[in-house]
Amino acid sequence: MTTAPNGPGEHDHPAEDPAFRGEDLAALLTRLLAEVGKTQKDLAEASDIKYPTLNAWVNRTRGTSRIDTEHLRKMAEILRRWGADVTPGILFRSAGRVVPGPSDEEREARLLRIYRSLPARQQRSLIGIAEDMAAAIRAS
Known part of the structure; x- marks a missing residue:
């Protein structure tokens, strides 16, 4: 040490x-x-x-x-x-370990911070984008 x-x-x-x-x-x-x-x-x-x-x-x-x-x-x-x-x-x-990427909770918290920082119009756009992404995943 x-x-x-x-x-x-x-x-x-x-x-x-x-x-x-x-x-x-x-x-x-x-x-x-x-x-x-x-x-x-x-x-x-x-x-x-x-x-x-x-x-x-x-x-x-x-x-x-x-x-x-x-x-x-x-x-x-x-x-x-x-x-x-x-x-x-x-x-x-x-502990001598590789630091993994953020946990699900950390990613969700980051997304929520970004969402809350946007004006209402951009929040609606972001929701639309997320819904389109989810629909594309379900379709594939």
């Missing part, structure tokens, strides 16, 4: 992402849980992960390469709800 940078601008990666400080999943979870005042047991219970499994990840006695992607997403969601500054991408990178 690498050490954290000594000062501003000394990150190995341009992103201001704690995972790029060299934190593996164990270090990241330990730090975030301490920041939000929660325990491993709290996180395990809230994210429907067996405590011995989560504890093994934190103690580095079980590898992280096969963690279910939904567990990583769920842990990020729970930690964010508790006030931690973390994203699914940070957890995936800290």
Whole structure:
């Protein structure tokens, strides 16, 4: 594990992402849980992960390469709800995993944000386009 940078601008990666400080999943979870005042047991219970499994990840006695992607997403969601500054991408990178594309919920939320940002006329056009796409899929 690498050490954290000594000062501003000394990150190995341009992103201001704690995972790029060299934190593996164990270090990241330990730090975030301490920041939000929660325990491993709290996180395990809230994210429907067996405590011995989560504890093994934190103690580095079980590898992280096969963690279910939904567990990583769920842990990020729970930690964010508790006030931690973390994203699914940070957890995936800290576990040495490829960050997958957005979840269905994230895509739906993005689409809804776009829709709400449009004037009424463009909202109606977007609905028409979506209906045409759905009809084309049903027809094929």
